Amino acid sequence: MGNTLRSELLSAFYGKQQVLHRVTLSAPEHQVTTIIGPTGSGKTTFVRCLNRLHETTPGARLEGDVWLGDVNLYALDPIIVRRKVGMVFQTPNPFPTLSIFENVASGVRLNGIRNKTVISEQVEKSLRLCSLWEEVKTILHQSVSPLTRGQQQRLCVARALAIEPVVLIFDEPTLTLDPLSALRIEELIEDLKRRYTIILVTNNLQQAARVADLTALLLNGELVEQGPPAELFTRPSDKRTEDYLTGRFG
Amino acid sequence: MKAPRVHASDRLFVAFLFMFAVFLVALFVAVGFALFRGAWPTLIANPVAHLAGERWVPAQGWFGVAYFLYGTLISSFVGMVFASVVGVGTALLLTQFAHTFAVKAIRALIDVMSVIPSVVYGVWGLFALAPWLRFMPAGLMAAGLILGVMVLPTLIVTVGKMMDSVPQELVDGALALGATRTEKVRIIILPYARIGIIGAIFLCFGRALGEAVAVALVIGSAHGASRSWFAPGNTLASLIAKQFFSADTPLLRSSLYEVGLLLAFVYTVFYIASKLLVWRVSRRVGAV
Numbered sequence: 001m002g003n004t005l006r007s008e009l010l011s012a013f014y015g016k017q018q019v020l021h022r023v024t025l026s027a028p029e030h031q032v033t034t035i036i037g038p039t040g041s042g043k044t045t046f047v048r049c050l051n052r053l054h055e056t057t058p059g060a061r062l063e064g065d066v067w068l069g070d071v072n073l074y075a076l077d078p079i080i081v082r083r084k085v086g087m088v089f090q091t092p093n094p095f096p097t098l099s100i101f102e103n104v105a106s107g108v109r110l111n112g113i114r115n116k117t118v119i120s121e122q123v124e125k126s127l128r129l130c131s132l133w134e135e136v137k138t139i140l141h142q143s144v145s146p147l148t149r150g151q152q153q154r155l156c157v158a159r160a161l162a163i164e165p166v167v168l169i170f171d172e173p174t175l176t177l178d179p180l181s182a183l184r185i186e187e188l189i190e191d192l193k194r195r196y197t198i199i200l201v202t203n204n205l206q207q208a209a210r211v212a213d214l215t216a217l218l219l220n221g222e223l224v225e226q227g228p229p230a231e232l233f234t235r236p237s238d239k240r241t242e243d244y245l246t247g248r249f250g
Numbered sequence: 251m252k253a254p255r256v257h258a259s260d261r262l263f264v265a266f267l268f269m270f271a272v273f274l275v276a277l278f279v280a281v282g283f284a285l286f287r288g289a290w291p292t293l294i295a296n297p298v299a300h301l302a303g304e305r306w307v308p309a310q311g312w313f314g315v316a317y318f319l320y321g322t323l324i325s326s327f328v329g330m331v332f333a334s335v336v337g338v339g340t341a342l343l344l345t346q347f348a349h350t351f352a353v354k355a356i357r358a359l360i361d362v363m364s365v366i367p368s369v370v371y372g373v374w375g376l377f378a379l380a381p382w383l384r385f386m387p388a389g390l391m392a393a394g395l396i397l398g399v400m401v402l403p404t405l406i407v408t409v410g411k412m413m414d415s416v417p418q419e420l421v422d423g424a425l426a427l428g429a430t431r432t433e434k435v436r437i438i439i440l441p442y443a444r445i446g447i448i449g450a451i452f453l454c455f456g457r458a459l460g461e462a463v464a465v466a467l468v469i470g471s472a473h474g475a476s477r478s479w480f481a482p483g484n485t486l487a488s489l490i491a492k493q494f495f496s497a498d499t500p501l502l503r504s505s506l507y508e509v510g511l512l513l514a515f516v517y518t519v520f521y522i523a524s525k526l527l528v529w530r531v532s533r534r535v536g537a538v
Contacts, residue, residue, distance in 0.1 A: 056425055058349050083428035093423040097441035106437055107427040156423070163427055 003029040003069055003166045003197045005050060005085070010064035012045050012054055012221075019045050020221045022064065027167075027214070032189060032198045034208040034229070037218035038244070043201045044090075046218065047169045050199065051085040052078040068166065083111065085167040086160035090175045092152035094144040094159070101140040103155055107163040126162040130154040130188060150181025157188060167197040174207065186211050205245070209233060217241050285514065288507030291500060301508060306489075308502045315486065315509055320477070321390055322485040322516065325465065326458040328394025329401065334451050336398070337405035344406070345413040346435055357410065364403035371400040372464030391479040393469040393488075400464055401454035408453065412446030413439055445532050452524035459517060462487035486513045 005027045012020035019042045027033035035043050048054040049062055052073065066073040073081045094103050104123040113119055123140075127133040132154045136147070144152060153173060160168060170189060174182035189198060189211055202208050208215050209229050216226035217240075225238045236242045286293070292300050292313075303314025344353055344360075375396040416439055424434045440447075462485075470482025484492070490506050490513075497503040 051426060053422060053425060056422075079428050079430055081428075082426055087426040089419060089422065089426075091419055093417075093419040095420060095423065095438060095441075097444075098437075106424075110427055110429055110433055159423075159427065 004067075005167050005197050005199065006067045007046070007050065008065045008067065010046070010049055010062065010066065012042070012049055012062040013060065014057070015059045018221065020049070020062075023218070023221075023223045025216055025223055025226060027197055027199050029197045030193055030195075031213035032193050032200055032211050033214040033216065034200045034202055034212035035216050035218055036202060036205060036208050036244075039203065041218045042221040043218050044171055045221075047087070047171055047199060047201055050167070050169060051087050052081045053087070083163050084165055085169060086163065086165035087169045087171065088153070088156050088160055088173050090172045092149055092156055092176070094147075094152050094155050096144065098144070099141045100136050100144055100147070100155065103144060104158050104162045107159050111163050122162055123158075126158040127155075129161055129192070130158040131184075132158055148181065150177050150184060153177060153181070153185060154188065157185075157192075161192075165196070167199065168192060170198070170200045172201050172203060175203070182207075205233070217244060219244065282514075285507055285511050289504055289511050291504040292508050293504075293511075300505070301512065308493075308497075308499065308505070311501070313502075313505045313508075315489075315512060318484050318486045318489050318509070319512070319516070321393075321469070321483045322459060322487065322513075324479060325390045325393040325397060325469070325483075325485055326455060328391060328479070329397030329458045330451060330455045332395060332398035333402045333405050333454060337402050338409055338447060340402075341406050341409040341413055342435060342439070345410050346439060347431055357407075360403045360406050364407050366403075368400050368461055368464040369467075371396055372467035375399070375464065375468040389470055389479060389481050390483045393465045393483070393485065394479075396464050396468050397458040397461055400461065401457055404457070405450055405454045408450035409443075409447050412443040412450060415446070416442045445528055448528055448531060449524075452520075452527075455524075456517065456520060459520065460487050460513060462491035466491040486516070 007023055007025050009022045009024055010020055011018060011022055023042075023046060025033075025035075025046075035046065037043050045054060050066055050073075054060050054062060055078065068084065073085070094100075095106065098106060101123055104126050105119050108119050108122045113122070124133060127136065132151060135151060136155075139146070144155065147155065157168075157173075170185075173189075174185050177185065186207060189200060192198060193213075200208075200211065212229045214226065215229040215232050217224045217232070217238075219240055224244075225232060225236060225241045232241065233245060236245060300313055301315045303312060304316055305312045305314045306317070344357055375392065420438050420442065421434060424438045429437060465485055466488040469484060469488050486509055490509055493502070494506050497506055
């Protein structure tokens with residue numbers, strides 16, 4: 001099973017409103033699993049259940065389980081889970097009061113590492129993985145505000161990588177980026193899948209077709225169909241998938 | 251082409267709003283004028299030498315305010331240290347660590363407490379707090395604590411709002427890295443809200459500097475006999491509150507006006523200092 005991330009009959013609620021209905025989905029190791037679906041279909045809620053962020057929202061609860069390999073994530077401390085399942089958000093959210101270096105180092109420190117050399121090495125390694133090192137190595141101790149949005153987003157990826165997670169979740173990471181920056185994030189995701197289990201939420205079907213090894217369609221909180229993108233996009237087995245792909249939803 | 255009428259009404263509205271601003275400026279000028287007119291007799295005589303000196307004995311013509319300045323600064327300082335520590339801590343608890351219905355009720359209660367008039371706190375301090383704190387006689391320390399208690403609700407409410415205003419995406423970012431609630435506070439909440447928190451503390455400090463009634467009730471009465479924080483004393487504001495209406499000589503009355511001017515001056519210095527501090531903090535790396 002390795003580091004396959006799997007949800008089992010996952011239902012999520014905000015108060016009385018149910019936003020996910022018994023979703024069962026597997027995201028295998030070293031592959032990019034994309035989750036597509038119109039706005040409001042529960043994609044973000046779904047991935048927030050995977051790293052146990054969902055439960056931090058007041059009034060939110062869920063049923064079902066999430067497994068990483070053979071470990072039930074809902075049997076662990078959520079703090080531990082979030083250090084194994086990293087997340088990159090829709091809007092780049094570097095910590096504005098910290099320097100570039102400290103943004104990446106903050107995660108390392110949270111893992112209990114205090115040795116300055118180790119922290120520096122880890123920061124450099126993470127920034128290199130996101131091909132950001134060359135761009136920022138001379139301004140490491142300056143504020144993040146001069147960085148472009150694309151650079152800020154890659155910094156957020158570096159920050160997530162620095163805590164050495166097993167799974168990486170990207171929640172519409174290119175939504176607010178220009179096309180070129182978006183492309184760099186896509187290349188980065190392709191590159192990272194050799195090391196991680198990757199889940200990519202996207203509203204962009206071309207993007208899903210480009211980077212996905214597996215694609216799943218969520219509609220109104222239900223998993224409609226999942227499979228390799230080539231199949232799902234060309235020979236959908238569910239009428240609703242066809243409707244969505246031809247633009248009759250969302 | 252005729253100018254659209256919408257535009258005319260827009261200008262009218264702005265002019266209307268401008269009137270309020272003019273009113274405020276006029277109010278400021280009027281208060282300043284009243285202070286200066288009242289203080290005029292001693293101001294033209296010898297303003298600085300008149301108030302310089304250690305002792306305040308009107309009957310002998312001594313109007314030294316050094317001690318009251320000291321009393322004002324010490325009591326406000328004590329109050330602010332107390333209120334800052336307890337207030338920031340409480341605000342953290344209420345906004346970051348507990349989200350139950352009880353917490354919402356407590357926040358509502360604190361909102362109400364922040365509008366209780368200061369005289370109520372003063373009377374409470376006089377009758378409830380002072381006997382309980384037997385080791386603490388009337389004086390600067392007691393006055394400071396009353397000031398602290400008095401500004402505490404406002405401080406909690408303001409600081410809590412600053413903490414609430416930290417964007418959710420940043421909080422999520424910290425949580426997604428596996429930050430505990432304490433680490434979230436250290437990495438995101440406090441750094442992000444720090445300017446607002448400092449601002450709130452200074453706002454309350456300003457209120458404490460000028461608070462007269464509550465202080466007058468618990469500070470005892472002495473005009474510079476002892477520097478001790480635990481002996482009866484006075485502040486600039488409490489001095490005015492206690493002596494103004496019984497001031498029977500023109501010289502004393504005018505001197506009290508001058509004390510009022512001095513208090514306004516202390517305020518101004520303090521205001522500029524707080525602006526400078528906020529500016530310096532926000533200029534450091536990555537301020538928001």
